[in-house]
């Protein structure tokens with residue numbers, strides 16, 4: 642893949658992040674005190690059950706949703722307080738976004754090449770030295786051949802429109818790339834190409850955050866963060882799962898362990914001399930004061 646010049650990657654820091662959708666009489670708490678640090682240049686997959694809050698978290702990172710409470714920083718930018726103009730500048734130069742259903746945002750009558758060029762013009766990048774051509778960017782995401790590059794976006798298959806949306810997301814050379822479900826509608830070959838494209842973008846030193854149900858993509862990105870019920874449930878490194886100690890000392894047990902222990906169970910925690918933590922369910926009626 643041709644090296645892209647890109648804006649400097651930034652880190653993303655979430656503290657006690659809460660997002661609530663207000664629906665008339667109802668509130669839906671989509672994010673419930675998320676603590677998460679993503680280093681500049683790191684690649685992370687947000688995984689977890691449907692409805693757990695992954696897309697909401699990505700939208701808050703993109704500045705499309707303002708947190709209801711808590712804090713989120715991208716580099717030196719406080720996304721909780723940043724003004725509209727600052728946000729517009731940040732998104733235009735530094736953050737590439739490919740959100741769910743983003744293929745609806747393609748310009749349907751323009752060819753794939755023209756869609757990519759339009760995205761670069763919008764980011765005022767036409768003359769920047771070192772940028773690969775629109776065709777090179779399309780090749781990176783697996784869109785090859787004259788017939789594909791020259792075809793109006795509206796005439797491309799659903800899968801190819803999804804690949805084109807990713808090409809547009811990376812076209813502006815943003816240092817931070819936020820992508821929602823990039824492989825959901827792709828066959829195995831296209832999935833491999835897009836996975837390779839995302840890992841290559843990470844190798845260039847950009848920060849890459851991807852929401853996905855694609856376990857293979859998660860492993861290839863190196864770090865997985867499992868969102869459960871609007872909070873960080875666990876983390877994986879290259880396929881191995883770990884519990885995460887929260888900022889407030891909470892640890893969320895994996896589902897298979899929680900199933901064995903009913904809610905409300907009292908647990909005694911003992912730290913052994915070799916720093917292992919042993920949790921033992923106790924019967925309060927057998928406590929020392931009874």
Ligand SMILES: Nc1ncnc2c1ncn2[C@@H]1O[C@H](COP(=O)(O)OP(=O)(O)OP(=O)(O)O)[C@@H](O)[C@H]1O
Nearest residue numbers: 662664669670671690691692693694695696697698
């Ligand atoms: N626009 C909205 N209005 C109200 N509630 C919403 C809205 N979008 C999402 N939600 C709710 O917020 C919660 C989190 O949704 P979100 O889409 O972030 O989850 P997700 O993990 O990305 O799910 P999926 O994997 O299915 O895309 C869910 O309960 C969902 O129903």
